[in-house]
Amino acid sequence: LPASIRDWALGVSAHAKPPQRRGLDFINPWTDLNSYYGDDANKIAFASTITLGALLEDGRVIRIWDTGLPPDLHRGFITPDHGNFLGEKIAQAGSTWLLFGYEKDGTPGLYYRMYDYEMCGACIGMQHSFDETLVQDYVASRVHDPGEAVRKIPVAGWEKIDFPKLIGRAVITDRMSIHSCGEGNEREIRLEGKNPHGSVGYYYKLLSDNSWRFKATSDENVKGSIIRVGTVNREKKNLQPATWNYDADYQLSGLDSMPITNVAILNFHPYQTQAEPSTLRFTLHSKKVVDVLFRTADAWSPFTRTSREDRFVATGASVPKILVGSLDIPPSLYASSDQEISHFVTNYLKPYDRIPNLFEVIADIDGINIATTGVVRHDREGRSKDLLAPWSLSCSRSAILETLFEKQALQPDLVASPDMTADQIKSILEKNIALKDGMLEEHAFFLKSAKKQARRWQAFGSFFSIAKGFIAMASLKQNPYMGAVLDLMPRLIRAHKRAFLGASLKAQVPPGLKRALDRIASNIHIAEALLLRPRFSP
Numbered sequence: 033l034p035a036s037i038r039d040w041a042l043g044v045s046a047h048a049k050p051p052q053r054r055g056l057d058f059i060n061p062w063t064d065l066n067s068y069y070g071d072d073a074n075k076i077a078f079a080s081t082i083t084l085g086a087l088l089e090d091g092r093v094i095r096i097w098d099t100g101l102p103p104d105l106h107r108g109f110i111t112p113d114h115g116n117f118l119g120e121k122i123a124q125a126g127s128t129w130l131l132f133g134y135e136k137d138g139t140p141g142l143y144y145r146m147y148d149y150e151m152c153g154a155c156i157g158m159q160h161s162f163d164e165t166l167v168q169d170y171v172a173s174r175v176h177d178p179g180e181a182v183r184k185i186p187v188a189g190w191e192k193i194d195f196p197k198l199i200g201r202a203v204i205t206d207r208m209s210i211h212s213c214g215e216g217n218e219r220e221i222r223l224e225g226k227n228p229h230g231s232v233g234y235y236y237k238l239l240s241d242n243s244w245r246f247k248a249t250s251d252e253n254v255k256g257s258i259i260r261v262g263t264v265n266r267e268k269k270n271l272q273p274a275t276w277n278y279d280a281d282y283q284l285s286g287l288d289s290m291p292i293t294n295v296a297i298l299n300f301h302p303y304q305t306q307a308e309p310s311t312l313r314f315t316l317h318s319k320k321v322v323d324v325l326f327r328t329a330d331a332w333s334p335f336t337r338t339s340r341e342d343r344f345v346a347t348g349a350s351v352p353k354i355l356v357g358s359l360d361i362p363p364s365l366y367a368s369s370d371q372e373i374s375h376f377v378t379n380y381l382k383p384y385d386r387i388p389n390l391f392e393v394i395a396d397i398d399g400i401n402i403a404t405t406g407v408v409r410h411d412r413e414g415r416s417k418d419l420l421a422p423w424s425l426s427c428s429r430s431a432i433l434e435t436l437f438e439k440q441a442l443q444p445d446l447v448a449s450p451d452m453t454a455d456q457i458k459s460i461l462e463k464n465i466a467l468k469d470g471m472l473e474e475h476a477f478f479l480k481s482a483k484k485q486a487r488r489w490q491a492f493g494s495f496f497s498i499a500k501g502f503i504a505m506a507s508l509k510q511n512p513y514m515g516a517v518l519d520l521m522p523r524l525i526r527a528h529k530r531a532f533l534g535a536s537l538k539a540q541v542p543p544g545l546k547r548a549l550d551r552i553a554s555n556i557h558i559a560e561a562l563l564l565r566p567r568f569s570p
Contacts, residue, residue, distance in 0.1 A: 033105075034343070036089040043085075043124030045069075045078035045148070045212075066126040066212040068175045069146060074167055075174070075216075076151075076181040081127060083148045091118040091133060092274050093303045095342070098149040102336035106345060109152075110303045112143045112190040115274030126212040127151065128219045128239075131190070132259070134268035140259050143190040144210070144239065145307075146217065150178060153185040153306040154329035154356045154389050156524070159516045160185045162360065162386040179516075185358075185388060186327055189307030193221070195261045196235045196244040200228030204235060207256025213238065224256050275299045275310075278400045278427035286423030290380055291317050297326065297402070297427050302346040302353035302395050304328060309360060314376070322373055324381060325360035326402075328393055331524055335488050340474065341481060348397045348435030348544030350478045350535040354527050356520070357391035357402055359384045383420050389520055392527035394534070398431040398543065405526070408519075435544025437471055441551040448559040461559040468552045475545055479536055486532035493525040 033040055045066050068075045084097045086105060092115040095108035111117040111131060119133040127148040135141050149155055159182045161167055167184045196204060204225035211220045222236045225246075233248035279296040294315040304310065309325040316322065331354040337345075346353040361381055368374045384390060387408055394401045406420030433442070446464055448457045503514055541549070 033084075033086050034088075034339070038087045038089060038091055038120060039122050040084070040086045041122045041124040041129070043083050043127060043129075045081040045083075045127045066215060068215060069127065069151065069217055071217070074181070074184065075176060076183060077175050077178055078127065078150070081148050081150060083124065083127060085122060085124060085129065087119050087122050087131075091120065091270075092116075094119070094122060094129070094131075095303075096147075096149065100155075101149055101332075102334065104337045104339070105342045106333075106337045107149065107330040108303045109147055109305045110274065110301050110308060112141070112192070114299060114304065114308050115301050116270060117141065117143070117190075118268055118270045121206045121208060123208055123210045125210045125219060128210060128217070130208060130210040130221055132206050132208060134265060134270065136270045138264040138266055138269040140195070140261055140263075140265070142193040142195060142223075144193060144219070144221070145190045146187060147305070149330070149332075151183065151187050152329050153183070153187060153327075154331065154520070156332040156520055157514075157517050158183060160388040162358070162388065186306030186309075189305065193239075195259070196223070196225070196246075198225075198228075198261060201230035202226055202228045203254070203258050204261065205254050205256030205258050207254070224254055226254065275301045275304075276397065276429055278429045280430070281426075281428045283426045284423065286421060287380060290314070291376065293317055293319075295425055295427065297400055297425075300326075300395070300400065302355070303330075306358070312359070316372060316376060318372060320370070320373060322365065322376060322381075323362075324365070324377075325362065326357055326391075327360055328355040328357040329389065331355050331393075331527060332520075333524070333528060334492070335485060338481065340477060344436055344474070344478065346396050347437075348431055348542055349437060350475065350482065350542055351396075352531050352535065353393075353395045354531050355393040355395065356389035356523060356527070357393045358386065358388055359390070361385045383418075389523065392523050392530070394527060394531045397429075397435055399426065399428040401426045401530075403530075405523075407522070431544060432547065435542075435548070437542075437545045437548035438551070440467065440471070441548035441555075446552070446555050448555070448562050450562060450565075452562070454563065457559050457562050461556060461563070464552050464555045464559065468549060468556075471545060471548060471552075475541065482532045482536035486529060486536055489525060489528045489532060493529065496521055496525060 068077050070076045082099045085094045087094050092111050093108055095105035097103060097105060101107065111119045113136065116136045117133055119131050121132040123130040128144060128146050131143045133141060150158060153160055157179055161182050162185060164184060167182045204223045207224035209222045213220050219239050220236055222234045224234050226232055227246045231248045232251040232254055233246055235244045235246050237244045277298045278300065282295045284295055292314050296313045298311040298313055300310040306327040306329050309327045312324050312326040314322040341351050344351045359381065361377060365373060365377045390408065391402045391404045403424035404422060406422040408418040446460060448460045500518065
């Protein structure tokens with residue numbers, strides 16, 4: 033894990049075969065095992081899911097590694113309020129995350145949500161549906177295997193938990209935990225603290241409980257940091273939005289007849305989940321605005337990314353974030369009394385509405401592209417396809433002073449001043465030269481890695497084309513798991529090939545890196561000029 037993270041958590045959702053449940057000395061199947069999630073209407077097996085999460089230093093993103101994923105931290109999810117919540121501590125059990133931190137106004141908050149890659153809404157081989165009816169039609173009392181289950185999307189996002197009511201000498205701290213309570217979604221959460229009489233212990237409740245209870249322990253003092261419930265912490269105010277608005281230089285191809293003057297993608301974060309949609313905004317010729325939801329999820333890949341790439345993903349360094357997306361049109365637009373709006377939605381957008389993971393998404397801090405070939409499996413057996421009109425949309429935004437390279441170059445200790453000694457100025461000069469060389473080396477590494485990944489995906493695409501033939505001959509495509517693979521895999525292959533080919537073929541230096549190099553060149557010029565002053569000259 034990166035040394036700069038704020039916190040980390042490891043959780044397990046375990047499904048054991050019945051003969052393994054006899055060893056009660058080692059595991060209690062009625063409390064420790066949690067083999068499925070969902071409710072009585074749709075139970076979905078976890079199999080065995082181990083998830084490692086790291087809360088990044090910015091406090092806004094939790095990166096994850098999950099069983100079935102390559103050993104990297106390229107995927108993850110954002111904190112509450114679309115990443116505007118400043119996370120401080122995390123805990124996890126049974127794919128359920130507990131997060132303590134601060135709202136953007138600086139007040140403490142506590143949240144929970146369920147999340148692992150299999151339930152994110154875009155896991156390869158899993159079936160997903162926006163349609164509650166389809167999910168309900170395919171349920172029974174038994175727990176469904178991960179490959180045969182139909183998952184309702186989007187999975188619920190963060191839910192807020194009220195802190196215990198504190199009176200007298202009662203306090204709570206940020207030392208917290210979450211525990212599985214047997215099968216299903218129920219969990220118990222615990223917060224270290226003191227009761228009104230000052231006794232040390234912990235407050236606890238089930239997620240479904242309305243109130244907290246307290247259990248005393250033998251500890252004499254609390255070990256965590258005290259949370260000032262209801263009090264604004266000015267140092268934790270987080271008023272800078274975490275999301276991006278791609279509202280410039282749109283290019284739309286494939287639906288050229290659209291009666292629009294502009295398209296923008298608003299409120300986007302590269303680590304948002306389907307529970308935190310962006311807005312896809314169309315501006316009509318009449319200046320009226322049509323806003324539809326655009327839900328994204330991490331794209332699956334069998335190939336490992338390096339820790340260097342993990343650090344620079346979507347920071348303007350030719351390491352784009354690759355996702356899949358879905359349009360979700362609010363019912364109010366179909367029912368709009370404005371005929372121009374209802375006509376636009378029905379004729380241009382409706383065919384793409386609520387089709388899971390139809391769009392390939394390639395995003396970076398200064399630009400985004402979404403595209404679809406329009407090819408869709410029509411039913412669960414894969415017997416037919418819808419052929420929609422393909423289209424592609426690109427938008428951009430200004431990311432000046434926001435890229436990671438620029439943030440490195442803007443450090444104040446890289447600028448020499450007249451009151452420094454010659455040795456101090458020389459040290460700063462050496463730092464700037466080393467930073468410049470390091471940035472150029474990083475960029476060369478990313479280009480080399482992109483070329484390597486492009487070759488891998490090219491080969492993988494060829495292998496998959498051959499495999500599809502065998503699947504068809506063996507009539508395996510009627511299998512729900514194989515049908516889901518055949519549906520999503522071509523989009524994943526296209527998205528990764530486009531992203532890596534695009535990154536590897538860019539001969540020019542990324543704009544953010546160029547601005548950073550210009551700043552470093554200025555720093556070097558200042559330092560060299562100061563060293564040439566009479567008192568430093570031979």
